[in-house]
Amino acid sequence: MRNSFRWFYLAMLIAGFAVILMPAPSRAESKHVDVVTLKGVVNPVSAGYIERGITTATQDGAAALIITMDTPGGLSNSMDDIIQAILASNVPVAVFVSPGGARAGSAGVYITYAAHIAAMAPNTNIGAAHPVFADSSGNEQQVSAEMKAKVTNDAAAQIRNLATTRGRNADWADQAVRQSVSVTYKEAFDLHVIDIVASDIPDLLRQMDGRSVKMGAALTPLVIHTAGAIINNIEMGFFEQVLFAISSPDIAFLLLSLGGLGLFFELANPGSVFPGVLGGLFILLAFFSLGTLPVNYAGVAFIGFAFILLVADLFLPTHGVLTFGGIVSLILGGAMLINTSSGGGIYVGVDPWVLITVALLIGGFFAFGVAKAVQARLKPPATGRERLIGALAEVRVPLKPHGMVFLEGQLWSAVCNDGDAPVGSLVRVVAINGLTLTVALTAPIQAEQPTASLPS
Template identity: 50%
Template sequence: MRYWQNLRSRCMSLFLMIVGLALLGQSGAAASTRVYLVEIDGAITPVVASYVDRALRQAADQGAEAVVIQLDTPGGLSSAMDEIIQDILQSPVPVIVYVAPEGARAASAGVFITYAAHIAAMAPATNIGSASPVLIGQDGQAAQPDDTMQRKVVNDAVAKIRSLAERRGRNADWAEQAVREAVNISAEQAVAQNVVDLVAPSLPALLDAVDGRTVTTSAGQVTLRTRAAEVVPIQMTLIERFFQVLSDPNVAYILLSLGMLGLFFELANPGSILPGVLGGILLLLGLYALGTLDVNWAGVLLMGFAFLLFLIDLYVPTHGVLTIGGIVSFALGSLLLLQSPASPAFQLSRAVVIAVTATIAGVFLLLVYLVARAHARRPQTGKEALLGARAVVRRTLDPEGMVFVEGELWRARSLAGTIPAGRTVRVVGVEGLVLLVEPASEEEPAVRVRRLAGDVRRWRPLGALFRRG
């Protein structure tokens, strides 16, 4: 009897151990389930494409359950969009595109990326649409191609988005409308028309809703286990963040302007070194940023021509005319850059353009003012400083003699006949080492003397301001 009691006790213990190990294994599996989160907020650029590619490869290497791309974009470059779509289609890890947070949008390139996802979801109060392709000419302007070229571009985009829709079982007809007619719909309408799979108010709600769904990836069919999964954000690296900031057209415009300004001051005062080094670095960074965007290069050339005019005005006495022309050229170039991109994702801020143009104009107008003020000041040294000065005759001028002026004895020649010693005369000219004088009138205003002295001076180039020594 005791034997059977011991056997039953042992069996019960073994059963409880097996159940405990099973529960422990399940909890461990749940704890190890990870979903990677990628956030795209802004234009689709080559930096964003590189970021998504790195995140998907990392998720595959770490055995993530899924990757959620939280998307809020007005569109971007088609080349970067194509790279992201290819990465999603080739990913062995399920990719969920989630248009969020509330108020976000998936426009233009964002529509294609959403259609490429294994699961497409949207938050309430979001919208999707406007996927019409826009051709950009070599000058950065929205090009107006002929009908044949336009049909080729549109048909290519339609074929691409219809193939994505058919692959994911979504509404291909609406996708074609989004390309041909730039239509937009809300999140609720998108679900009703089978454009996206579901509406989720939050990321946890989204993961709960897609738990148990089966999708087909490049590795085969995968059943999602995302309920209560750990969300692991994948952030951009410092380098990616830096170059993403550079891809902002406003930042590129400011860098380009500051770079040109730094080079101007280096050329105006050779040997300063620091303005030249900083200007060169900023200019190269600005040109790199512009190279990743669809910009109007005519606007860039006008801005460069403006600084060329500023530089020429250093060495040519134009009374500031070239400076005024440079300011006009810079303003026109800025306006062309403002209007050049067809996509709103790459438009310059009007406030930034006005602020930078006003700053550049203020700097060079101040330089012109300083030059004008320097020229209006009476010379303090040299022969020019003697013009208009009063002198006392020490040896009778008949017509030549000696005069005492500014603490020195000078040879002088009278232009008004004989002038006896002791008389006061005024210097009206200099010939070599001989002063030309005439009798001074006590009633003659000093202003006329200063004006006469200033009349013989010449306007000097702007570069005189920067010369040292």
């Protein structure tokens, strides 16, 4: 009996070790799809995020990668990066324009056409992919007919290639580029611009299941199996969210302005460290933000010149002229900071209210500094013998007109040209001649009146 229990315990021990050492079923062994979300302007941050999603889906063996998209468009370079990543992907990529109210505008049209599966949710729209040229105010800019034709033909050829590769409506894609046409989700489905209309991601997975797509440059057929797949959301990392948030003309302008103020405080108070470090960080973040935007470096130069003028006015006797010039330069720099002719007219530059508010606050700060500097220049000297001019002294030896006065703990020889001053009276210093003070009476001296005797 004892041996039987011994063998039983040994068997249980071996079974326990077997369970522990047995590899747990990984996500790669289970059927799942990865989901990334593109919401907002297409820029280098969002392009890097989508490329990371495609790499992750490939590595963890996802059945497909779904890009939920709501974008007005963005930078053509970032759009091209996304398209190239989708075309080279070893995992089927589905673009899903959702939720209701979302759109795929400008660059979003190209990304939708590049996807292996194109889908839209109800109450969404797609289109308006015509290249737009805009001036620094966001208004349409007139360019030569040759340049407009060159850019438009290149964009049309690109989207027709994508349409041919994916078997979608190339004629409508050409119209979207040349005529800026847009269609609703239902019209897009009827025109074969998209493949699926789905209410949500589970519905999309059911409709995708069993479809055959062409993968890679060789266009190798692949049947998708996504019915009942587990949905794995790939979120933007913290730093990606921060970088995406600061990829805005308004934020870039604010960072440049705050960085300039921080560096000014550090230069004005050497050794304070914190303002300099903070200002440096703001400047670096501003440069990153500008790197994700179609920046006009003339605007950056104007902003830098504005701070040079503002700082110079604190040390030069221009009485606010340089401060006014600095405010004007800051406004001009912010207005032309973004090259709005890029990105299909999506970027319209720094918001005028942000621009004016920041310019007035910074200008007001430096104007206050200039006013204080002017007051300091107009004040009498606070050091040296000149500071005694205007001071009050007490007469210790009667001034007739020469005598002695007490001033700041010392006795001084003094002369009063206004008349005699008795002991204890106060006189004002009006000049200094060597070691002799010239003083003036502070008030007329009243002669003593004889006291009348009362009748007895």
